[in-house]
Amino acid sequence: MYLYTSESVSPGHPDKCADIIADRIVDELLKLDKNARVATEVFVVGKNVIIGGEVKIDKNIDKNFYINCAKEALKYIGYPEKGFSENETIFPEDLNYEVYISRQSPEISIGVDKEGEIGAGDQGMMIGFATDEREDFMPAALMMARELRDILYNNAKLNPHIFGIDLKTEVVLDYESKENFDKNIPKRVDKIIIAQSHSKDFNEEDIRKNLKELIFKQASFTDMIDEKTEFFINGTGKFVIHGPIADSGLTGRKVVADTYGAYAPVGGGAQSSKDYTKVDRSGLYAARWIAKHIVAAGLAKKAVVEISYVIGIAKPLSVTVNTLGTSKTKLKDEELSDLIKNRFPLTPLWITKKFGLDEPIKNGFTYVQTAARGQVGYEEYPWEKLDELEWFKSLP
Template sequence: MYLFTSESVSAGHPDKCADIIADTIVDRLLQQDSNARVATEVFLSGKHIIIGGEVKTTALVGEKFYQDAALDALRLIGYPEKGFSHGETIDPKEAEIKVIVSQQSADISIGVDQKGGELGAGDQGMMFGYATNETKELMPAAIVYSRKIRDALYAYAKAHPEQFGVDIKTQVTLDYGSKENFMLGKVQKIVTIVAAIPHVSHLSIDEVRKTIKRVIGETLKDDPLFHPESIEFFIDHTGRFVMHSFIADSGLSGRKVVCDTYGGYAPIGGGSQSSKDYTKVDRSGLYVARWIAKHIVAAGLAHKALVEIAYVIGRAKPISVTIDTLATATTTLSDELLSEKIQAQFPLTPAWITNHFGLDKPSKETFLYADVAARGQVGYDEYPWEQLDALSWFQKLKA
């Protein structure tokens, strides 16, 4: 056996609630001022919501703007669920919201806003992109499975709030059979499925487990690896999960970066994506690194690709771009030469990344950062940074 496990959390998880509130603020500020600079953090505990950080914008916003963003986000997530009492879940109407948002330091603007429309990186740091051929999304399989189950349970909970809550966690363990199969992305079977989902107090644990197994089964019924008779299920394993949301467990923005990206299959960078505008390379750098990695695998240059990009505050061009095909390259092109060719072809500056993906213009028609925060920062084909719009150039490298 060669096992690997990844987990996911739903939009109703306290940490995700914090991310979604933070990114609702980013969306709404950029929609009013595409040049807004945003770095807010959100902390949730009990009935308290604290919004802090720094913002620079021409939009006229006050405390009510931030309070409305928080309340609207929680309602959209699905709070409160009508089957639970006020002591068992959060009711947005009862939340006490404190706003501590200050003006962003002018010292940052010196390096970020440059002549000719160029943008210097809004911070230093390194970001990682990853792709693998083991799923059609070119994502690691365990995170794909855990998200698929999460999304199904979340949809079921939102449709049945008299039975289930939206604060959900899932986890999937896969067996690759051998290290060689792992390197080639060949999953052999699903070993375990873990699900934690709040249920109303009058539901028996047997009812809960039967219902959740049925939802999982319906979700994966056409998957050739889904053989429920040989899978070990852990559903609400303590036997009771009634009290939930940040009434029961505090939430903090930026704390689910592994769930947001590759499920532990690849390194993570120095910071989270949520709560930040596009000049912060924790966000834009990750997106372009994933875009490069996905193109490398989609073009057939390798079975797997790991991309590291590093920036320094105030400088537009990255200080390093490193490609590692993890000994799975299918051509004689070295990783070093591949890195050089990519850097020569694509500027990879914050301005180029922003313009290429439209990061300064979030909308319902393109993408919303709050939706990205809820689902995951990478791995969904409709995101602009998941588009294979430069595939022909990468394919030429194989010749």
């Protein structure tokens, strides 16, 4: 056996509540001013929502704006839920909201807001990853965990008298050997782990039976589930008290689930809560776009791309490609790195215009969606488009 594991969490998970509130703020501020600068953090705990950070916008907004963003985000997630009491879940209208927003430091603005350019909003390194395990060039265990998440989350919304919207999923894949792992050949699902909140009126055996039946009915990978596959559903016995009532949530704590499920390194900071000048967000999208092109063009079976920046400087400090020993081209990784760096500017302004990051709704996505589903891996996102595939395929 050679096992590898990834997990995912639903929008109702406390950390995701924080991310989604933060990105609702980003979406709404960009509607008001596409040049808004945003870096807000959210902490949800018990019946309290605390919003803090820095914002720069050419509009007059007050604390009620942020409170309304939080309430609408929680309603988008699915709170409050039928079938649960105020001691078991949260009710957005009854929460205590605190807002501590100040204006972005002018010292940051000096470096970021340049004439005809955008300086990087922070220093750091961002990671892109792609693999040919699946048609979407994403790692299999992660996308299986996300698929289960979506099945169970949608089921919870359809059956609110039984299930809650706070849940986690985890998939353990068996590649059978390190060689198969290196070649991106998963063989079977070894374990499925689920934490699913539910009504106190239903016993655990019924819950487990219901969820297993649902998985076998709706999951696309049931052919990889065999008689040896183990299921762990609600390992503590019950999961009635849930959401921020049961556990606090904070922006940026689910970056592994949001990106590559531990199949690749994690770069700088989180994406949620930040505007597009923050390269934690825009740099990650660009790095994923490059890595996906490398694999889709057949240059390698998998690729890690690192892009690094320094605050106030537009051009990246480095662009580094690592094909992890799977290269199928005559080019060395360092040669491929140089070709990519020379062809694509990869400045925050170039990335922003390339993917429409300053006008997300106009370009077919919202930051709330990226917070709820994952920052990469969905073809609707502009940074998932293979629009430079011919150039990559032309490389020797």
